[in-house]
Amino acid sequence: MTAPLVPVAHGSRDPRSAATVRGLVERVREQAPGAGVYESFLDLSEPRVTDVLRRLYEQGHRSAVVVPLLLGSAFHARVDLPALVAEVQADCPGFDVRVSDVLGVDPVLEEVALDRxxxxxxxxxxxxxxxxxxxxxxxxxxxxxxxxxxxxxxxxxxxxxxxxxxxxxxxxxxxxxxxxxxxxxxxxxxxxxxxxxxxxxxxxxxxxxxxxxxxxAAPLGTEPRVAAAVLRRYEAAHRHVPA
CATH class of the missing domain: 3.40.50.1400 (Rossmann fold)
Structure with a gap:
């Protein structure tokens, strides 16, 4: 079974943020038809990444790839997210959750920002x-x-x-x-x-x-090139998921 892709954003009290993340994840689904893609959030928005991962485990999945929708590698990527994944894995025996690199300063994302x-x-x-x-x-x-x-x-x-x-x-x-x-x-x-x-x-x-x-200028948003970057992070991490 192909490991589900779980993009995770920070979350916000501003509903426009979660709506944009959901729109971006829909672009990811369009570029990967048939794949399981499930949006999630670290905080402030629903569903939380821990809830999504536990639900996937309950459905019979034994692996997943989390892609942080973060443009920098700081506290959320280095501390918050690994702690949440470890919490889920402690409760879900045999569940292999891989976390990809953040989106970061990607040349393609730079081009999107310049186009804006x-x-x-x-x-x-x-x-x-x-x-x-x-x-x-x-x-x-x-x-x-x-x-x-x-x-x-x-x-x-x-x-x-x-x-x-x-x-x-x-x-x-x-x-x-x-x-x-x-x-x-x-x-x-x-x-x-x-x-x-x-x-x-x-x-x-x-x-x-x-x-x-x-x-x-507008944020990066739901641009298809951003969705493609999410899939590249997934594919790089998925290569290391046991079959």
């Missing part, structure tokens, strides 16, 4: 870009976003800086100040978020305070 900026008019004199992300206490996760901003600056030929919605600096106002100091007059904000929600809204509000004409 198509209407921003970047490239002209005086333009600059803020790459907005969630932020973390994990310095490696924040550094990955800073590296992303540096690559985009080299590629686009304009000033680019990162900004974090929480837990890290620079925040949006500080990022805008950085760009202003470099002569930027027209600012666009790229979204390194999977779905709309409270943190992307915070980024948007702060950006508008700094520049009423700011261009705000």
């Amino acid at each position: 900026l198509a209407g921003a008019g970047l490239g002209g004199p005086g333009s600059g870009l803020v790459v907005s992300a969630v932020g973390s206490s994990n310095t490696g996760a924040n550094a990955a976003v800073a590296d992303l901003a540096a690559r985009w600056e080299a590629r686009l030929g304009i000033p680019v800086t990162e900004a974090f919605a929480s837990a890290a600096q620079p925040d949006v106002p500080a990022a805008v100040e950085r760009l202003r100091a470099r002569g930027v007059e027209r600012i666009a904000v790229a979204s390194w978020f999977l779905a709309p929600g409270l943190l992307p809204d915070r980024v948007a509000a702060l950006a508008r305070e700094a520049d009423r004409g700011v261009y705000l």
